[in-house]
Amino acid sequence: MIEDLAGAIEITQRIEAPPDIVFAYLVDSRRFVQWMGVGAELDARPGGRYRIDIDGQHIVSGEYQVVEPPRRLVMTWGWEGHPTVPPGSTTVEITLTPERGATVLRLRHLGLPDEGERRQHSEGWTLYMSQLAGAQTLPSPRRGGREEP
Amino acid sequence: MPKMQVRTRNRSVPLEAAMEAIASPRRRQILRLVWAAERSAGEIATTVSDVSWPAVSQNLRVLRHAGLITERRQGTHRYYKADRRALGPLEVILRQMWTRDLDRLRELAEDEARSRRARHD
Numbered sequence: 250m251i252e253d254l255a256g257a258i259e260i261t262q263r264i265e266a267p268p269d270i271v272f273a274y275l276v277d278s279r280r281f282v283q284w285m286g287v288g289a290e291l292d293a294r295p296g297g298r299y300r301i302d303i304d305g306q307h308i309v310s311g312e313y314q315v316v317e318p319p320r321r322l323v324m325t326w327g328w329e330g331h332p333t334v335p336p337g338s339t340t341v342e343i344t345l346t347p348e349r350g351a352t353v354l355r356l357r358h359l360g361l362p363d364e365g366e367r368r369q370h371s372e373g374w375t376l377y378m379s380q381l382a383g384a385q386t387l388p389s390p391r392r393g394g395r396e397e398p
Numbered sequence: 399m400p401k402m403q404v405r406t407r408n409r410s411v412p413l414e415a416a417m418e419a420i421a422s423p424r425r426r427q428i429l430r431l432v433w434a435a436e437r438s439a440g441e442i443a444t445t446v447s448d449v450s451w452p453a454v455s456q457n458l459r460v461l462r463h464a465g466l467i468t469e470r471r472q473g474t475h476r477y478y479k480a481d482r483r484a485l486g487p488l489e490v491i492l493r494q495m496w497t498r499d500l501d502r503l504r505e506l507a508e509d510e511a512r513s514r515r516a517r518h519d
Contacts, residue, residue, distance in 0.1 A: 258489055260496050264504045266511030274503050284502035352507075356500065358492055 258358040268345040268352045272319035275343060299324065310336045320345050326358070333362045419464035420494060424449070425457045429480060432467055436479040 264271055274280045276293035281301075286309070288302035293316050300310040308329040315323035322343045327336035339360040346353045419425055424446070431437055431445055442458070443451050458478060461467045470477045 258492055258496065260493070260500060262500050262504055264507050266504075266507035270510050270514070271503070271507045274507055280506070283506050285499045354500065354504075356496055358496065361489070361492070 257361065258356075260356045262354045262356075263348070264352045264354055265350075266352060267350060268319040268347050271345055271352045271354060272322075275322055276316070276318070293322075311341075312337070314340075315342075338362070419460050419466055422457070422460075424453075425461055428454070428457055429461060429466060432478045433480045436470070436477045439476045439478070442478065 274284060276291055278289045278291045281289045281291060286301040286303045287305055289299065291297075291299045293299070293313055295313055295316055297313045297316075298310065299313065300308060302308055309326060310329055311325035311327060313322070313324045315321055322341075324341055325337045325339070326341045327334050327338045329336060339358060342357045342359065344355045346355070420429070428442060428446060431442055437445075439455075439458070443454050446454050458467070458469070462469055462478075466481060467478050468481045470479075
């Protein structure tokens with residue numbers, strides 16, 4: 250039976266470290282920037298806000314909703330200035346389950362925009378995809394050029 | 399190796415295939431070409447003219463196997479378009495981002511756990 254995950258991504262990862270160490274990497278700015286982004290301001294308490302500079306160009310920000318060390322973290326999530334996924338529009342839930350000295354991390358990214366909404370912003374997505382995926386070699390979109398049907 | 403599981407709303411997607419497919423600038427270029435409209439193989443080959451057709455064809459195959467584009471055959475012609483219903487680039491971007499970053503988090507946390515164990519020994 251496949252769980253209904255409409256508009257969601259789920260990633261499960263086993264980490265050979267206890268939950269308290271893993272949790273520290275989620276909420277401690279100094280540790281956080283070692284695995285995500287180039288800068289981070291994290292105020293990890295319920296109602297606290299965070300801001301992550303992903304690459305010097307794109308900012309992810311949101312608000313912590315649940316902070317339960319070292320087991321669970323829920324926060325709103327969005328790209329500042331993005332047409333379909335602005336801050337507050339999606340939710341990231343991370344749960345840490347201890348397993349014989351290790352930790353099973355489950356990340357769920359929920360509330361992603363549906364296909365109809367995304368279709369209206371397809372060009373924005375394509376550009377964003379190219380930026381985030383580091384496609385410097387991708388040509389800029391042409392208007393009325395040979396790429397048009 | 400970490401075990402990764404990824405699901406989108408419609409079906410399970412092989413993570414490795416999708417990530418590998420989108421890791422190539424050339425394939426992202428092709429994906430963008432077929433994003434908004436269906437294109438014939440000829441149109442794609444004409445636009446992506448700085449590499450040989452076999453190379454383009456191989457990239458189309460990789461994208462198709464990753465579930466990112468669909469192929470339609472009509473007579474001797476083949477047409478391609480992005481399969482946004484099955485796997486929108488949003489999921490690809492986010493999956494790629496989270497997977498890459500969580501993998502880094504895993505390495506860092508495991509290093510720190512090893513240091514802690516070493517101190518306690």
